[in-house]
Structure formats: structure tokens, C-alpha cells
Amino acid sequence: MLYIPGNNPAMIQQGGIYGADSILLDLEDAVALNQKDAARTLVRNMMKVVDFYDTEVCVRVNHLSTPFGLADLEEIVPLQPSAIRYPKTESPEEVAELLKIIEKIEDRHGLPHNKMTLHAMIETAMGVQNVFNIASMFTRVDAITIGGQDLTADMNIIYTPDGAGIDFARKRIVMAAKASHIDVIDTVFPDVNDEEGLRRETEYAKKIGFTGKAVINPRQIDIIHEVFTPTEDEIRKAYRIVKEFRTNSAAGIGVFAIDGKMIDAPVVSRAEYILRLANVTVA
Amino acid sequence: MKPKIAAQSGTFESSDVIFLIEPLPDNSGRKLEITSTVMQQFGASFNRIVEDMLNQYDMTDIHLIAKDKGALEPTIKARLETAIKRSLNQQEGTLK
Numbered sequence: 001m002l003y004i005p006g007n008n009p010a011m012i013q014q015g016g017i018y019g020a021d022s023i024l025l026d027l028e029d030a031v032a033l034n035q036k037d038a039a040r041t042l043v044r045n046m047m048k049v050v051d052f053y054d055t056e057v058c059v060r061v062n063h064l065s066t067p068f069g070l071a072d073l074e075e076i077v078p079l080q081p082s083a084i085r086y087p088k089t090e091s092p093e094e095v096a097e098l099l100k101i102i103e104k105i106e107d108r109h110g111l112p113h114n115k116m117t118l119h120a121m122i123e124t125a126m127g128v129q130n131v132f133n134i135a136s137m138f139t140r141v142d143a144i145t146i147g148g149q150d151l152t153a154d155m156n157i158i159y160t161p162d163g164a165g166i167d168f169a170r171k172r173i174v175m176a177a178k179a180s181h182i183d184v185i186d187t188v189f190p191d192v193n194d195e196e197g198l199r200r201e202t203e204y205a206k207k208i209g210f211t212g213k214a215v216i217n218p219r220q221i222d223i224i225h226e227v228f229t230p231t232e233d234e235i236r237k238a239y240r241i242v243k244e245f246r247t248n249s250a251a252g253i254g255v256f257a258i259d260g261k262m263i264d265a266p267v268v269s270r271a272e273y274i275l276r277l278a279n280v281t282v283a
Numbered sequence: 284m285k286p287k288i289a290a291q292s293g294t295f296e297s298s299d300v301i302f303l304i305e306p307l308p309d310n311s312g313r314k315l316e317i318t319s320t321v322m323q324q325f326g327a328s329f330n331r332i333v334e335d336m337l338n339q340y341d342m343t344d345i346h347l348i349a350k351d352k353g354a355l356e357p358t359i360k361a362r363l364e365t366a367i368k369r370s371l372n373q374q375e376g377t378l379k
Contacts, residue, residue, distance in 0.1 A: 010296060038361070
């Protein structure tokens with residue numbers, strides 16, 4: 001997911017060609033306080049006419065506690081992006097209030113309540129504490145994401161490249177997403193010149209369960225894709241596991257071995273997930 | 284409507300346009316100064332968009348300066364809408 005500042009027309013109009021799975025048109029932190037009105041109008045106009053091809057488009061609005069949040073929703077909700085990303089989500093009550101406002105706007109425009117989804121950003125200690133309820137209580141919340149910079153600021157600690165200060169939060173957020181069967185997206189890696197650091201952090205994020213990672217520069221997209229895309233070996237192995245599982249299941253065998261390693265339901269489930277990621281069906 | 288205050292929107296970046304609007308004395312009409320890096324190819328279209336929007340907002344007694352760096356139509360319209368609304372004191376921005 002590529003962050004694009006909402007007041008940057010050059011980047012917005014090219015949003016669909018960077019190769020990201022999704023772009024996030026940002027009306028919040030990437031926009032100066034005295035340009036919020038300009039960004040909102042620009043994003044609204046661009047969304048109406050720019051072709052983003054098959055790139056999913058999300059918009060990060062300002063929090064409802066700011067003077068900009070409601071105006072953002074009034075302009076953006078009628079355009080029904082794939083998702084609205086809500087910053088600094090701290091409680092399920094907050095999400096309920098947000099959804100109520102969104103649905104009122106949708107009703108006014110004759111729009112359904114089940115098309116556009118919501119991404120809740122967890123960026124405060126309170127949000128981390130309440131993350132499971134935020135992730136699990138609303139069908140429209142289909143992803144949660146961690147905001148590393150704001151979270152470290154809220155915790156009064158310094159963001160370090162090893163991510164030590166937000167490690168607990170990362171794992172707690174991942175677990176809440178897994179328990180709620182929704183996506184979970186890791187925070188940005190702020191140093192665009194440190195490609196090794198980006199790769200290391202992305203590999204770690206994948207290892208602990210994140211399903212994607214946000215980027216702040218198109219240069220970072222390829223590395224994220226390389227890490228998250230299953231390798232050819234992984235796909236071949238997964239294919240073999242699923243195929244043999246089906247053959248064995250038909251013969252009434254639940255557990256079997258491939259190359260001396262036991263294959264049971266959890267291994268099959270992981271293999272099926274890899275094939276889904278790779279868009280491969282077993283013949 | 285007549286601008287209440289001087290207002291600005293947009294940037295000098297490529298693919299963007301900067302608009303500056305200021306009020307003129309009563310009965311001055313419109314004074315437009317438009318420059319663009321793509322004036323030869325898209326100047327007529329740019330002028331039409333500006334005139335249409337000024338008509339839409341019924342703007343008069345206005346001095347408008349535009350410096351375009353190849354903005355697309357949605358950007359031109361967004362920047363001009365922002366500048367007009369700021370000049371009418373309908374929303375906050377720069378040059379207040």
C-alpha cells in the first residue's frame with residue numbers, strides 16, 4: 001500500500017502505474033494544516049476522473065475530533081473508494097460513531113452500506129489495548145494497520161530501526177487481526193535509502209503474520225512484493241501438498257508424509273494460503 | 284460575487300497550477316493573467332475552464348493570476364475552486 005500525499009497532483013494522477021496493490025490518498029498527516037481544504041478538493045476531483053487501473057484506492061481521512069474529519073467524509077464517502085482509512089482509532093465506540101456518520105452520508109446519496117470498507121489505524125497505546133474489539137466487532141472493518149511513528153510518539157519513546165518499542169503492539173495487532181479473520185498491514189519504513197533495512201523489517205513483518213506493508217515511496221514497492229510473494233519453490237511445494245492431500249483424503253487418509261515430513265491439516269491449510277496468494281488452482 | 288480577501292491555492296510543482304485571486308474595485312469586471320508551460324497546446328482549454336468556473340461562482344471584480352505547470356483538468360478545477368472559496372472566506376487557507 002503506497003501512501004500518496006493528498007495535495008500532490010503529480011503523484012495522484014500517476015497512482016495507478018507505480019505497481020502497488022493499493023494506494024492510499026492521504027488527507028491526514030501528509031497534508032499541512034493550512035492545505036487540508038485544498039487536498040480534500042483535489043482528491044475528490046482526481047478520484048472522479050483518474051483511472052487507477054486495477055490498483056485499489058483507499059483514502060485516509062482526518063480524525064473526527066479535528067475540524068477536518070467530517071468535511072473529509074462528506075466529500076469522499078459519496079465517491080466510494082475501496083476503503084476509508086481512519087487514523088488513531090482507539091475504541092469500538094469510536095468506530096461505531098464513524099460508521100453511523102458514513103452510513104448517513106451513504107443514505108443521502110442512495111449508496112449501499114456494504115461496498116466501501118474501513119481500515120482502522122492503531123496508533124496509540126489505547127488503540128493497542130482495544131484492538132481486538134476494534135477488529136472483530138464490525139463487518140465493515142476488513143483491515144487493521146499499525147502506525148509506528150504516531151504510536152512511538154504516543155508512548156513517548158523514540159522509533160528505532162529494530163522496532164523494539166512497537167514489537168509488542170505489532171504482535172498484539174496481528175493476533176487481533178488473525179482472530180478476526182481480517183488483513184493486517186505493517187507500518188511504513190521511513191528511511192527510503194535503506195533498502196536492506198526495509199527488506200529486513202518486511203521479512204520480520206511477514207514472519208510474525210502481517211499480510212502487507214505500507215510504503216512511502218514507489219522505490220520501496222518491489223522489495224515489499226519480493227518478500228511477500230511466495231517463491232516458485234514454495235508454490236511448487238504447496239501445490240504438491242494440496243494435490244496429495246486431496247488424493248489421500250479421497251482414500252480416507254488424513255495424515256501422510258512428503259519427503260519424510262508429516263503433512264496434516266495445518267500444513268495443508270498453510271499450503272492452500274500460499275496457492276491463494278499465488279493465484280494458483282490445483283488441477 | 285466579489286472576492287473578500289486575497290487568496291492563493293496550488294503550487295509551482297510540475298503537474299500543478301498556482302492561482303492568486305484578489306479583489307478589484309467595484310465595477311472592474313475580471314482581470315485575468317494566465318501563463319502556462321503548455322499554453323500553445325492547452326491554453327484555450329485552460330482559459331475555458333477558468334472562465335466556466337468564474338461564471339459558475341458568478342465572480343466579478345476579480346484579479347486572477349494563474350501560473351500553470353501542466354496541470355490536468357481536475358487539478359485546475361480543484362485549485363481554482365479552493366482559491367475562489369478561500370477568497371470568499373468560505374474556507375481557510377493561505378494569504379488570509
